[in-house]
Amino acid sequence: MQFPSKLIEEAVNEISRLPGIGKKTALRLALFLLKEDERTTLSIADALVKLRTLTQYCSECHNISDEAICTTCSSPRRDRSVICLVQDTRDVLAIENTGQYQGLYHVLGGLISPMEGIGPAELTIEPLVQRIQRQSSEVKEIILALSPTIEGDTTAFYITKKLKDFSLKVSTIARGIPIGGELEYADEVTLGRSILTRTHYSHDNK
């Protein structure tokens, strides 16, 4: 594509760095911004910069947070005996939307994926182990709520091994989720049900 100006070419190139946005969509967005009031662009840009530079992560569950400890971790109403392991913030939102879960979370920040060069060290697995050690009197159960993909299964397997010396139940959400499906796209009923009917890993079944 031959752009009429360097500025729009640069903007299209930058916007199309976002996942799922190609050059044509980027151009459409750029032309939209040019038509809108200048404040629209400025406030979008400002929100992006603030998001990236000011966002904190909860030191307990590693979810995105405004404070050092997030509202879920500091809430007295949450069940502190259960920790639900998820890949990222979107999964926390999806599970919260079901209204079926009252425990705490732990956000891994990704899944183990040798293809993408993501090993256990890139995730918050070690912090999870330390967290359980710190709160060993409180934590009774870990729920693995990972996508049923190769990466999810690998990560679940790795974490299960890491946790085998702790005296806690480790469960996984029920495979009501279609294999190959992404957790964030699951409907609320299926996702809620899958938490209620989670399958317990029994020790004699190893």
Added chain:
Amino acid sequence: MQFPSKLIEEAVNEISRLPGIGKKTALRLALFLLKEDERTTLSIADALVKLRTLTQYCSECHNISDEAICTTCSSPRRDRSVICLVQDTRDVLAIENTGQYQGLYHVLGGLISPMEGIGPAELTIEPLVQRIQRQSSEVKEIILALSPTIEGDTTAFYITKKLKDFSLKVSTIARGIPIGGELEYADEVTLGRSILTRTHYSHDNK
């Protein structure tokens, strides 16, 4: 959706102001930016602000331009006797990509749409009339390359009336069956129009 932080909520709200981007997609984009290097976000934001605050419009054709007069309008290789009227920059790009047109352009900046509150005064129709007056010795033909919608037809009708006192040809791009399109899947209006405005094979191959 209940967001874990005000910053991400604000970012999602801002991103979803873009056309075709809902809250879920906005959240996906926001989380992508949080995972990427900080420089990615900063350079995207910077490109958006530069685009919106520094972009100029060619004083002749009103296309986006780096200079006061765009490269097309100032090019000695373009045919100055034809002006092609288009809705926006994307249409200029689309026509340029065909490699079939050597004339100049005039970017209207939209189409007349009472539904959206866009009247002739919002478009560059008056500047077009002045431009033709200024260059009346040069300009021989105006090609209307507008979308075949109610808005496009309204705009074409309005412009045709505005230009009726000038001694110039006014034409419209051909409506018909797309190349590679199956005849049986064409809608009745298009097919009917393509028969009425059929192209004659001339013996002298003009």
